[in-house]
Amino acid sequence: MERVAIVGAQWGDEGKGKVVNYFSGNYEWIVRFSGGANAGHTIYYKGKKYVNHLLPSIIPEGDSKAFLGAGMVIDIEQLIKELEILEADFPGVSSKIYIDLEAFLVLPYHKEEDGILEELRKNPIGTTRKGIGPAYTDKVSREGFKIYHLFDEKLLRERLEEVMYLKKNIYKERFNFTSEEIFNYLMEQKRKLEKLNVKFTSAIDMAQVFRNTSVLFEGAQGVLLDLDFGTYPFVTSGATMAHGVSSVGFSTFELDEVLGVLKAYTTRVGEGPFPTEEFGEIGEKIRKFGNEFGATTGRPRRVGWLDLPALRYAKLRSGLTKFVITKADVLNGFDEIKVCVAYDVNGEIKEIPSSSYDFFVGKPVYETLKGWPDTNHVNFLKYMAFIEEKTGIEISHISYGPKTEEMCTKNDLIKNI
Numbered sequence: 071m072e073r074v075a076i077v078g079a080q081w082g083d084e085g086k087g088k089v090v091n092y093f094s095g096n097y098e099w100i101v102r103f104s105g106g107a108n109a110g111h112t113i114y115y116k117g118k119k120y121v122n123h124l125l126p127s128i129i130p131e132g133d134s135k136a137f138l139g140a141g142m143v144i145d146i147e148q149l150i151k152e153l154e155i156l157e158a159d160f161p162g163v164s165s166k167i168y169i170d171l172e173a174f175l176v177l178p179y180h181k182e183e184d185g186i187l188e189e190l191r192k193n194p195i196g197t198t199r200k201g202i203g204p205a206y207t208d209k210v211s212r213e214g215f216k217i218y219h220l221f222d223e224k225l226l227r228e229r230l231e232e233v234m235y236l237k238k239n240i241y242k243e244r245f246n247f248t249s250e251e252i253f254n255y256l257m258e259q260k261r262k263l264e265k266l267n268v269k270f271t272s273a274i275d276m277a278q279v280f281r282n283t284s285v286l287f288e289g290a291q292g293v294l295l296d297l298d299f300g301t302y303p304f305v306t307s308g309a310t311m312a313h314g315v316s317s318v319g320f321s322t323f324e325l326d327e328v329l330g331v332l333k334a335y336t337t338r339v340g341e342g343p344f345p346t347e348e349f350g351e352i353g354e355k356i357r358k359f360g361n362e363f364g365a366t367t368g369r370p371r372r373v374g375w376l377d378l379p380a381l382r383y384a385k386l387r388s389g390l391t392k393f394v395i396t397k398a399d400v401l402n403g404f405d406e407i408k409v410c411v412a413y414d415v416n417g418e419i420k421e422i423p424s425s426s427y428d429f430f431v432g433k434p435v436y437e438t439l440k441g442w443p444d445t446n447h448v449n450f451l452k453y454m455a456f457i458e459e460k461t462g463i464e465i466s467h468i469s470y471g472p473k474t475e476e477m478c479t480k481n482d483l484i485k486n487i
Contacts, residue, residue: 072097072284072285072326072327073280073284073285073286073287073320073324073325073326074093074097074285074286074287074325074326074327074328074329075286075287075289075312075315075322075325075327075328075329076089076090076093076286076287076288076289076329076331076394077289077292077293077310077311077312077328077329077330077331077388077390078289078290078291078292078293078295078310078330078331078332079292079293079330079331079332079381079384079385079388079390079393080292080293080294080332080333080336080337080338080377080380080381080384081291081292081294081295081301081336081337081338081339081342081344082109082290082291082292082295082306082310082338082339083110083292083333083337083339083362083364083371084292084331084332084333084396085112085331085333085396085397085469086111086127086288086289086290086331087110087111087112087113087122087127088111088112088113088114088127088396088469088472088474088477089329089331089394089396089467089469089477090111090126090127090286090288091113091115091127091128091129091474092467092469092474092477093286094126094127094128094129094132094134094286095129095132095134096284096286097134097284097285097286098133098134098135098283098284098285099134099135099136099137099279099280099283099284099285099286100126100127100128100134100135100136100137100285100286100288101126101136101137101139101280101285101286101287101288101315101318102124102125102126102136102137102138102139102142102288102290103139103141103142103287103288103289103309103314103315103317103318104139104141104142104289104290104308104309104310104314104317105141105142105143105202105289105290105291105306105308105310106123106124106142106143106144106145106176106200106201106202106205106290106308107123107124107145107148107176107200107202108123108197108198108200108202108290108291108306109123109124109290109291110122110123110364111123111127111288111290112472113127113474114472114473114474115129115130115474118159120155120156122152123145123148123152123200124138124142124144124145124148124149124152125138125149125152125153125156125167126138126288127288128166130156130159130160130163131160131163134166135166135167135168136166136167136168137168137169137170137276137318138167138168138169138170138173139170139173139273139317139318140170140172140173140272140273140317140318141173141308141309141314141316141317141318142170142173142174142308142317143173143174143175143176143201143202143205143206143209143307143308144169144173144174144175144176144217145175145176145200145201146175146176146256146259146260146263147259149263150259150262150263150266153167153266153268154266157266162267164266164267164268165267165268165269167266167268167269168268168269168270168271168276169217169268169269169270169271170217170271170272170273170318171216171217171218171270171271171272172216172217172218172272172273173216173217174205174206174208174209174214174215174216174217175205175214175215175216175217175219175256176200176201176202176205177201177205177215177252177255177256178201178247178252178255179204179237179245179247179252180201180202180204180205180208181199181200181201181204182201182244182245182246182247183201183204183241184197184199184200184201184202184203184204185199186241186244187203187204193341197340198340198364202306202307202308203307205307206307206308207307208233213233213236215229215233215256217270219256220256220257220260221260221270223253223257226253226256227249227253230249230252230253231249233249234247234248234249234252273317273318273319274319276318276319277319280318280319280320287312287315287318287320287325289310289311289312289314290306290308290310291306291310292310292384293310293311293330293383293384293387293388294380294383294384294429295310296309296310296311296387297309297310299311299387299426300426301342301343301426301429301430302426304340304341304342304343305342311387311388312325312328312388312389313388322389325389327391327392328388328389328390328391328392329390329391329392329393329394329466330381330384330385330388330390330392330393330394330463331393331394331396332376332381332393332394332395332396333360333376333395333396333397333400334376334395334396334397334398334400334401334453335356335360335373335374335375335376335397335400335401336373336374336375336376336377336380337360337362337371337372337373337374338371338372339364339369339371339372340369343429343430344372344374345374345377345379345380345410345413345429345432345433345434346374346375346376346377346410346434347372347373347374348373348374348375353372353373353374356373356374356400356401357370357371357373359400359401360373360397360400375407375408375409375410375434375436376407376409376410376457377410377434378409378410378411378412378421378457378460378461379410379411379412379413379420379421379422379423379428379432380410380423380429381393381457381461381463382421382422382460382461382462383422383423385461385462385463386422390463391463392463392464392465392466393457393458393461393463393464393465393466394465394466394467394468394469395454395457395465395467395468395469396468396469397469398445398450398468398469398470399444399445399470399471401441401442402442402443402444402445403441403443404441404442405440405441406438406439406440406441407438407439407440407441407453408436408437408438408439409436409437409438409439409456409457410434410435410436411435411436411437411460412434412435413428413432413433413434413435414432414433414434414435415428415431415432415433416431419435420432439452439453439456440452445468445470445483446483446486446487447487448487451483451484451487454468454480464480465480466479466480467479467480468480468483
């Protein structure tokens, strides 16, 4: 049975949700293995737009089931909102959602902590303030709460008393939550989830199921935001690369493909290095044509030309085997397209960053290609061929619009030219 991971090959927001939705009908299980509600995966189904921050990008009326893995930090309130929106249009869809009992919870005070810490930083990270970082911090410092705590009220109360005591002594008067308040909040959210008929299980119980069926693993954010290998400290708090499937009990060696999703240009939300960023008229044009505003925050995204050194870095870090290129249509009408082919790092020309440090100090070295009027033009084919040649990775599919059906294989595109 085929097992494929789809990850972002840049700084997130590459259009992974649409790509997963496009492929999801071919898989029995769609699995989110990391991240939280800081992700914003947008899909269009039957003419309506849905933005999922936690739910895997399944086809609501399809046969695929969805699994939220242990590597995630789950804001139950946000999850319920997403489920209720889908339930209104597709009754019964929630019964296809399974949650790992080992997944961690994002609690109301995590969002408060997120804001406090961001305000105190001399150099803000640009966090979404969704409580992701503090939730992962509590996970590592052994002060977190797992899904299974919802089903043992005695244990939950005991842990809340202990953790609330610590939080109050750390944040003093800025911490306004009580253990009873959080307990009641969690019990209310649990009742809502159970009413929606969501299933609770574990990767251990699901291991045999997953190994005897087809699975599509849906990553969040992008390789360049990975906690270990991204542009630290301007990164997310979890694993964004294919190795994150280990939280569901899989090894990357068990994957048949790792698809890296990239835009035809580059974007970034929040602070941090961005070697190819465009600030002037070109940047505004790309942002306008691409509608580059965050699905989670609504903030204008930073935009720039395609960065091949970053893609080569992503390929090596995450074991990418194929590319899916999105928003190809956004560059329609440009007379010239610039592509970064290397970095000048303190006088040394590098085609592949040695470490994430090179993203901070590298200056882009560009080549200029001819633009195209539309994606059915030969110059767009040359653009894709250039990317393939310079990265050593084949482009398998092209997305040329926001709708799920506005996507095709590269071979189909070639036939139409």
